[in-house]
Amino acid sequence: MDRQRALLIDITRCVGCGACSEACKTANNLPPEPEKALSATAYTVIQEKGDYFVRDLCRHCQQPTCVSVCPVGAFEKTAEGPVTYDGDKCIGCRYCMTACPFSIPRYEWTSRAPLVRKCIMCSERVKEGKMTACSESCPAEATVFGWRDELIAEAHRRISENPDGYYNLVYGENEVGGTNVLFLSPVNFADLGFPTNLGNAALPPLTWEVLEKIPNFVVASGVILGGLWWLINRRATVDELRHQTGESHPKHPGQSANIRTHQAGGESR
Amino acid sequence: MNRWTEKLTFWRIMFVIILAVGMVAGFRRFYLGLGATTGLSDQVPWGMWIGFDVMSGVALAAGGFTLSALVYIFNLKQFHAVVRPAILTAFLGYILVAVGLLFDLGRPWYIWHPIFFRNPHSVMLEVAWCVMLYLTVLAFEFVPAFFERLGWGKAVKVMKVGTPILVILGVLLSSLHQSSLGSLFLIVPNKLHPLWYSARLPYLFFVSAMSVGFAMVIVESYLSNRAFRKELERPIITDLGRAMMVSLIFLAVLRGQDLIGRGGLPYMFQATTEAGLFWLEIGLGIIIPVILVAIPKIRAHPQGMFYAGLAAVLGLILNRMNVSITGMAAKLGAYFPSWEELSISIMLVALGFAAFAWAVKNLPVFGPSPWTGTVVITPALETERVARQAELQPARVSIQ
Numbered sequence: 001m002d003r004q005r006a007l008l009i010d011i012t013r014c015v016g017c018g019a020c021s022e023a024c025k026t027a028n029n030l031p032p033e034p035e036k037a038l039s040a041t042a043y044t045v046i047q048e049k050g051d052y053f054v055r056d057l058c059r060h061c062q063q064p065t066c067v068s069v070c071p072v073g074a075f076e077k078t079a080e081g082p083v084t085y086d087g088d089k090c091i092g093c094r095y096c097m098t099a100c101p102f103s104i105p106r107y108e109w110t111s112r113a114p115l116v117r118k119c120i121m122c123s124e125r126v127k128e129g130k131m132t133a134c135s136e137s138c139p140a141e142a143t144v145f146g147w148r149d150e151l152i153a154e155a156h157r158r159i160s161e162n163p164d165g166y167y168n169l170v171y172g173e174n175e176v177g178g179t180n181v182l183f184l185s186p187v188n189f190a191d192l193g194f195p196t197n198l199g200n201a202a203l204p205p206l207t208w209e210v211l212e213k214i215p216n217f218v219v220a221s222g223v224i225l226g227g228l229w230w231l232i233n234r235r236a237t238v239d240e241l242r243h244q245t246g247e248s249h250p251k252h253p254g255q256s257a258n259i260r261t262h263q264a265g266g267e268s269r
Numbered sequence: 270m271n272r273w274t275e276k277l278t279f280w281r282i283m284f285v286i287i288l289a290v291g292m293v294a295g296f297r298r299f300y301l302g303l304g305a306t307t308g309l310s311d312q313v314p315w316g317m318w319i320g321f322d323v324m325s326g327v328a329l330a331a332g333g334f335t336l337s338a339l340v341y342i343f344n345l346k347q348f349h350a351v352v353r354p355a356i357l358t359a360f361l362g363y364i365l366v367a368v369g370l371l372f373d374l375g376r377p378w379y380i381w382h383p384i385f386f387r388n389p390h391s392v393m394l395e396v397a398w399c400v401m402l403y404l405t406v407l408a409f410e411f412v413p414a415f416f417e418r419l420g421w422g423k424a425v426k427v428m429k430v431g432t433p434i435l436v437i438l439g440v441l442l443s444s445l446h447q448s449s450l451g452s453l454f455l456i457v458p459n460k461l462h463p464l465w466y467s468a469r470l471p472y473l474f475f476v477s478a479m480s481v482g483f484a485m486v487i488v489e490s491y492l493s494n495r496a497f498r499k500e501l502e503r504p505i506i507t508d509l510g511r512a513m514m515v516s517l518i519f520l521a522v523l524r525g526q527d528l529i530g531r532g533g534l535p536y537m538f539q540a541t542t543e544a545g546l547f548w549l550e551i552g553l554g555i556i557i558p559v560i561l562v563a564i565p566k567i568r569a570h571p572q573g574m575f576y577a578g579l580a581a582v583l584g585l586i587l588n589r590m591n592v593s594i595t596g597m598a599a600k601l602g603a604y605f606p607s608w609e610e611l612s613i614s615i616m617l618v619a620l621g622f623a624a625f626a627w628a629v630k631n632l633p634v635f636g637p638s639p640w641t642g643t644v645v646i647t648p649a650l651e652t653e654r655v656a657r658q659a660e661l662q663p664a665r666v667s668i669q
Contacts, residue, residue, distance in 0.1 A: 033462040039311070069456055071397055073388035076463050089386050092375020099456045103601070106311045108376065109304025197459050206455040207392050207526045210471055214395065218441055225437045233276035233433075236344050 004062075004081035005126050006148035006180040007135060008155055009055050009193070012165060014046070014142035016053035021045050023137035026183065027122060040108040043119040044134060049192045052185075055143065057134075058083060058104045058119040059172060060180035061202070066096040066105065068204035074116075081180045082121030092116055101176050101198050121180070148180055155184055177202025284619055286485045291616025293607035298372055306609040312602040315593055322369030322617060324450055324589035326362050327400070328474070329582065331482030333359025334405060334443035339512075341436040347508055353414060354493070355486045360407040361624050363400060365617045372613055392452045399446030406439045414632045450473040454592055462543045464536045465596040469527050476523055477554075480516035481585040483509050485556065486576035491571055493629050504572060510574045513581060514562040521555050529614050543599070546591050554584015 016036060024044050025032050034041035037056070044057035055159045060083045067075040067083060074089040074094065096116060108114035121133040130136075135145035145149070155170040171183040176198050183189070190196045298306045309316050332355035339345045340352045371377040383397040409431070416424040451474030458466055467473065487509050528534055537544055558581040567573030594604060606614075628634050 065456060067392045068388075069393060070388055071391045071393035072382045072386035073391075074386075089379075089382060090376060091379045091382050092377070093373075093393060094314040094375065095391075095453070097311065098460075098597075101459055103312065107303075107309075107314065109309070110302050112299070112302050114303065195459060199459075203456050203458070204390060206458065206468075207452055208390055210449075210452045210455065211390065211392060211395060212444065218445070221441055221444070222437060225338075225342060225440055226433075229433050229437065232342065232344045 004079075004148045004180055005121070006060075006081060006146065006151050006182060007121070007132065008144050008146070008151040008182045008184070010142050010144075010155075010158070010184045011052050011054055012186045013140045014053040014055065015140050016046050016048065016074065017049070017139060018046055019137040019139060020055065020143055024119070025123075027133035038104065038106055038118075040106045040115075040117040043117065047193075052187070052192060054192050055134075056104075057181060059102055059123050059175075059189045060119075061176055062100075062178040062180065063176075063202035063204050064098045065101060065176070068207065069095045069099040069220040071095070078123055078127075080126045081121070082123040082126055084123045085116060085118065086118045087115040099203070101203060102195065126147035148182075151182055155182055158184060174200040176200070284623060287612070287616055287619045290612045291575050291619075294616075295372065295610040298609055298613070303375065306607060308605050308607050308610065310602070313594070313598075313604040316604055317374035317590075317594070317606040317614055318369055320590040320593040320613055321586065322373070323366050325586045326366040326369065327447065327450060328478040328481055328585055329485050330359040330362030330366075331443065331447060331478040332486040333410075333482070335479050335482040335484065336437045337410065337436045338440045339389060341432055342440070343666045344519075347505060350635065351486050351490060351505055351509065353403050353411075354489060354629075355482070356407060356410050357414075357625060357628055358410045358485060358489060360404075361628075363404045363407060363620050365621050366400065367404065368581055368620075369614070392455075396446050396449045396453070399442045399449065402439055403439060403446065406435055406442060410435050412440065414628070414634060417633050418631070442476075444475060447478040448472065450474050451592075457597065460597045460600045461592065462536070462596040462599060463531075463533050464528075464543055465592045467527050467531065467533075469523070470592070473520070473523060475529065476516060476520045477585055477588060480513055480520055481554075481581055483513035483516065484578040484581035484585075487513065487574050487655075488582060489625065490635075491575040491578070493625075493635065495625040496569070496626065497629055500661055503569065506571050506574050509569055510562045510568055510577060513578065514559050517555050517559050517581065521551075521559070524551075543591075543596065546587065546595055550584055550587040552584070553580050554588060555581075558584070 005157045021034065021042065021044050022032070024030070025042070026170075028043060030041045030043070035045055036047070044055055046053050046055055048054075061077075063076065064077050067077050070090075071093065072089040072091060074086045076084050076086070078084055092114060094107060094116075097103070097107060105116045105118045107116055122130075122134075125132060131145035135143045138144075144154075146154075151168060152173055155173075159166045159168055159170070164198060165186060167185045167188055169185075169189065171185065171189050171194060172179040172181055177200065183194070185192060185194075188196075209258055274598055276490035283523055294306070307316060307318075336348055340348050367380075371380065374380060384401075388394055410427070413425050413428045416428065448471035451472075454461055454466065454470055455468065459640050486649060487506055490509075528537070537547060558577040561573055561577035561580070563569050564573075567577070569624040598604065
């Protein structure tokens with residue numbers, strides 16, 4: 001895979017000023033009122049978890065579940081790294097919301113023509129070579145923008161330079177196959193409300209392994225069913241013809257005999 | 270007779286009330302949006318319209334493909350009299366699933382998008398295509414009933430030629446999307462409770478749909494029999510019950526083996542809501558119907574079979590709700606359907622009942638039909654049928 005853009009969020013550096021969510025609202029033309037949780041009008045928020053401030057936003061997975069589950073292909077993993085959404089295709093089935101391992105996508109529940117809303121990692125700006133609005137606005141360099149491989153190296157450097165200050169994991173390096181939003185934390189990620197049961201395998205193969213069998217299944221089952229139909233009904237037709245011409249059949253079709261024995265053994269008791 | 274008309278009037282009034290409330294709810298849903306009129310949220314994006322209307326609706330319509338396969342492919346003629354009611358149930362069931370989806374989808378006017386925008390990696394796309402195609406197949410399978418009613422003998426004969434192809438297509442499409450409704454949840458290993466999450470969800474969904482297909486045919490045959498005095502031979506109901514029992518036992522073995530295989534047994538005995546719901550589901554959907562059918566006296570009695578079928582149907586509905594809603598509630602959050610969600614679902618069920626009743630009254634649905642498929646019923650089979658009926662007479666007398 002080509003080099004991709006990513007975000008590194010260092011929770012030890014975040015002061016909870018909210019500049020990122022404010023800049024995000026401006027960049028995406030969203031109502032400016034600050035919000036406490038992700039919503040259709042807040043693509044990123046800062047939440048206080050104990051002594052720390054934790055940003056919540058789309059993780060822009062390397063193998064995004066939303067991209068794989070959407071029936072109409074409204075989501076796209078762009079070459080630069082952001083996962084984008086095309087509302088014109090969306091039918092509103094909300095499978096993306098059910099399937100997302102981080103439960104990120106939000107819905108415009110109050111709209112009569114609702115769309116799915118989530119961070120799109122400022123894909124237009126990123127395409128032009130600019131950084132995302134949130135990383136540009138961060139005064140503490142808690143969110144930095146860069147190449148994913150360089151940010152992973154930087155994250156490990158920070159951990160090894162200060163092993164007491166960091167929990168020894170770059171969250172997002174491997175989770176569900178890796179994400180383009182990486183986190184560094186001073187404490188266990190579970191204590192900050194991060195899902196820690198996700199595993200390192202990407203999710204899309206779980207359904208693809210079933211789906212890819214379908215063409216073979218259809219051909220094989222079609223042939224078997226067609227063959228069964230021909231065999232069974234051909235025998236019945238032949239018996240029927242014999243019956244009509246008065247010819248006796250040495251072995252009468254097993255089927256009716258079976259029913260009779262079955263019947264006698266079952267109900268007459 | 271007097272009592273009978275009164276009863277009909279009562280149900281008619283009920284139907285009008287259900288329809289009126291449902292229409293108000295439907296208007297509110299489209300005018301005010303999903304947020305104000307449903308219990309859905311960003312945490313619980315799928316509710317009753319998915320768990321009941323779609324997941325359960327599709328499974329309960331499975332009798333259409335199982336019975337047409339038994340009769341037209343495997344030539345088990347004893348089920349012939351119930352093929353058409355089963356196909357009618359399936360046809361109405363799928364129409365109602367599509368109508369239910371129109372309420373649930375955020376942008377239902379784009380329901381046709383999956384035809385043109387296709388993501389081959391999406392299970393949802395496969396379900397959408399199979400449902401569309403199977404609805405078409407079902408329309409072709411049921412249309413001969415209209416032709417017969419209109420006396421279009423030639424059209425009936427033309428349709429007859431295509432029967433095996435339609436039946437095979439129907440079986441293929443059904444086995445694909447019945448299982449795929451289970452595959453939908455393969456993608457949520459971290460959200461769905463381990464009592465339900467399994468790599469074998471597609472197989473479990475397919476087998477449970479198959480068994481409940483028989484249950485539904487038993488239930489609706491019994492009800493139609495009571496409402497319209499459309500006499501249905503007792504051996505058919507008993508045979509359907511046996512088929513249901515066998516497939517339910519197969520399902521129980523699959524589920525047991527699956528739970529043991531992935532170390533899920535301990536979850537069954539924890540004091541959790543999930544374990545309670547699991548046992549309710551297994552008790553209603555498998556244990557009760559299997560025991561009822563296994564008792565010869567109950568098996569020979571239509572009312573006993575009706576209760577067995579009803580229990581299996583309720584158990585299946587609970588299973589689909591558990592997989593799509595309650596099994597994920599611990600991870601996602603609580604959900605309770607709004608009155609709009611409930612009344613629209615009830616309206617859809619009532620519309621299904623009404624359409625079924627209309628068809629039974631006006632079309633050759635039950636009873637002998639000139640459209641007997643690919644092979645004529647032989648005189649031998651006819652004698653056999655009479656003989657079997659005679660055998661059963663004492664059983665009925667002794668119970669009544």
